[in-house]
Ligand SMILES: Nc1nc2c(ncn2[C@@H]2O[C@H](COP(=O)(O)OP(=O)(O)O)[C@@H](O)[C@H]2O)c(=O)[nH]1
């Protein structure tokens with residue numbers, strides 16, 4: 001987090017993390033479109049025919065005295081861009097971990113989570129995190145739930161962790177997850193949208 005007293009701007013870094021195809025880009029796109037900032041989002045597609053993207057955009061909000069500037073990134077576990085990940089995660093203020101709720105993806109989610117844990121080690125427990133259980137529109141039986149995740153995430157160890165069901169394709173829960181994360185970073189903030 002960077003506080004600039006002269007320009008009265010607080011800069012906050014948020015990363016959407018999770019396995020490939022879990023819905024990170026779809027979630028971020030919904031968020032930016034919601035604030036009519038769709039044109040401020042850069043999604044860079046790779047060129048080797050895999051549907052991998054790197055997203056980056058800035059959402060800026062003006063308070064009565066200070067301006068809040070959110071730098072929003074996405075990062076995928078186990079991919080071609082693995083080497084860029086430490087730079088993306090450096091100095092992060094909050095993480096939205098986008099889970100692919102498809103039962104078949106249980107191991108993908110676990111692997112991605114383990115990488116995140118490996119990168120931060122014990123420091124991870126101090127970082128505000130929202131777990132977005134995405135693709136919640138899938139039928140029961142086809143999807144994983146909180147119990148499945150607790151086996152690896154160990155919720156009790158975190159200072160601030162929330163779980164929220166989302167459907168990125170319709171936007172359901174996406175704004176709520178973002179607000180939850182901001183609330184975790186700034187406990188005294190009042191958000192009016
Ligand atoms: N059914 C369903 N599909 C979703 C949902 N979120 C994303 N998708 C689809 O999953 C695929 C991967 O999404 P994308 O946002 O590109 O994943 P990313 O690799 O994490 O950025 C796309 O075809 C999306 O339309 C969801 O909540 N429900």
Ligand SMILES: [Mg+2]
Pocket residue numbers: 024025026052053054074
């Ligand atoms: Mg993507």
